[in-house]
Amino acid sequence: MNEMDDSIVKEFLVESYENLDRLDRDLVDLERDPGSRETLSSVFRTIHTIKGTCGFLGFTRLEKVTHAGESLLSRLRDGQLKLTPDIATVLLAMVDAVRQMLTSIEHSRTDEGRDYGGLIEALQRSESGEVPEPVAGGRHYEVGAAAPRTQGMFEDLIRSGRLDREQVELAARLQQAGDPRRIGEILVDMGVLHPDDVLQALRTQSQKSAASAVQSSIRVDLDLLEKLMNHVGELVLARNQILQLIASQDHAAMPAASQRLSAITSELQESVMKTRMQPIRTLWNRLPRVVRDAAAACGREVRLEMDGADTELDRGVIEAIKDPLTHLVRNAVDHGIEDAATRAAQGKPAAGRLTLRAYHEGGQVNLEVADDGGGIAVGRIRNRALERRLVTAEQASRMQDRDWMNFIFLPGFSTAETVTNISGRGVGMDVVKSNLERIGGSIEVESRPGHGTTMKIKIPLTLAIIPALCVRAGGEEYAIPQANLVELVRLQGEVARRGIERVHDAAVFRLRGRLLPLVVLSDWLGVGRVDATPDVLQFAVLQTDGRHFGLVVDQVGDSREIIVKPLGRPLSQVPTYAGATILGDGRVALILDVHGIARQAGIVVEAGHTIVGGSAEPDDTAAPAAALTPLLVFDLREGWRAAAPLRSITRLEEFAPSVIEQVAERQVVQYHEAILTLVRLEHLLDPGAPARHDGDRPATVLVCERGGRAVGLVVHAIVDIEEHAALPGPADHSGIAGSLVIGGRVTDVLDLEPLLEHTAAGPREIAAPFAASGGVRP
């Protein structure tokens, strides 16, 4: 594909995507008001334009589908057919097909790959007045060449005298005879048409249909905007330098000049930012379709109302909230709004109301998704949470309605009674929340039983300029996005020295009873600590995906607004950084990717919800979804506390020293007419630990069974049985799966399976059959 074609195709795609979003909305509007000729004409024009252009570009499949759609639409427009919900469905299916093909064209420059024969038939049947069957893809698609039609844009070219009709027809015949080139290409190759003319004609062609809709706005190249942002960044920089100068020197004229510069900078910054702004309408335009499909799928009647569609947001933010918002809307239709019968019984109008609201407030954008449905039944959440033992009854009694609401953001938590195609699998709300948090937003639920649910979202206006905290490590400055920052902790003297506990490899800090994994930034980056005040421990408590961790830094600097600049290759591949920025003194500082660091450090697991060294509090949204697991808590030796899932332990025993026999190097006891080998569990985990003699004390033994063979694991003392929810993931060969805080102490959670593997069965070992008698059943 040559360059000319490529830019034409790009232009075509940009144009078509915009039109399609409007098309979705138009069709849904049309369904409600089938008589609107204006809407019908708009729909017809859009399809006509796409058809015309794709024929010219040689996307024959796309052309066939749009052609079939166009004929159906022309009959509708001429009043020969009435728009029924069935026809609307077929037309929407066509829009989807067009979108699919456009995506395929975007990625592979071809519209081939899927077969749309079934859709075309359905469109044709609708046109002839039959009720179409549900559209199913995959039917045979015939490949006969369509009669060459002289497209609108060629007409324009012929009219303007740049082309002869004969030449176009010749090119069309050539193409029909098997010439793989596109008509436009053939004409350019023939030397009768200049590439610029093609571009121009294409532009005119697309403007014709779009003119009415986009008159009030212009399309600005993103690269250009990026460049503008750069300049503004520089200006901010210059201002900062002057401000610094002022602070050091006392020059009479400087204050005024700098004030002026400051004002200009702020204004420029604001107006440039505005060029990146788009009304949220661009996103909302997709939603009527989403609501229609979801409502149809679950048999509801839903009226969608939008308020504040002109509220502007940064393009990047709009992109980032697209999926979360769509999910919330689907959820509201599926779970929020009741079916017509239930509504009637409660004296509500049959059609549910779904309201979207957007407005600016305090440098943020507030978004609301409100339904007038049944609301969230707190009782059901409570039962569910208790049933799944996410909270104890005692904790539950202290919880407010508001606290319960937050449970819907837990992974895997769903109160829906039935799982539908749309939602109810308990997957989603947690993702919605974490997606919003990732861009520095937040979400809250308000619900009144019987009256509906409102989701309140707060998001930043832009992602290009963000408030950040500057910290130092290894003599360099790094920026941490404020959105990830929870608090700063500074410890001095004894507290700083004793503060950090080490749980095998990981450093943790107990902050207000909660175990916080620590990452030491200078170690993480592999740079030496510089200028760190001795005896002082400073860390920033950061959060990502609902997990908290502490980032120990050499020094904490100030908080300021920074301009985020992306990192180019090869640095964009380093997961520790989210970008870079330019500081007041002109130096470059790296922006830390908090999520990336947490993920690499094992604090956040990509797909799961486990955490090493983390405890979950019941009111914490990060509370685990898994049911509680009973753990046996014991001391391996003085000061080394560990726990293991109770189910992996068959029995607890105590053996007096007199019954323990030494056979070769092994300690064994006779146990239920067999020989049980005793192994100090401590030695399995730490082979270097000194041998111990308990003297006259009886040995405390966990009897474990594996593959019909029993092994006695000797521990120092049994502490308790505790139930705990957040279990660390499976262990590696070391046998330590992770750590938890149990009863206020850091406790290693063991995975006994791999440890038992180490106690390979010797030849003298005899399986100990387990009789029902004896032993303490844990």
Next chain:
Amino acid sequence: MSAPASYCTFMLGPHRCGIEVDTVREVVRDQSITPVPLAPAAVRGLVNLRGRIVTAIDLRRCLGLEPAAPGPAGTLVVLRASVGDMSFIVDGIHDVCDVDPDTFESTPPTVQGTGRELIRGAYQLNDQLLVVLDLARTMEAAAA
């Protein structure tokens, strides 16, 4: 072989190297560099070029020569934004040379080791060889 005729040339250890002049945006001196821990070895850090953040690549390292001395980069050859947000640390800048395509030879045997793959060939100048770098491969090597 009808290679582009003009090369921006610079010294790199014993070699006189060149890249096509139209891939170069500018040459700057004594820029302070922000190091990037955890980055690929050839990355020396980031440089602020009037608001544009550019990665500084230690070209000596890419070519398997002794790495450049630490501290502010002496001379940076900055690529055009369309080529990549990269700049090369070089030992010293030379003229822009017009070369005679007929004097093109394949990679001279004096260039050994890892650097060999990054070199497209060489032109015979009056007094010495001009080693022509393969830009795409060099940028790839910098990321490794």
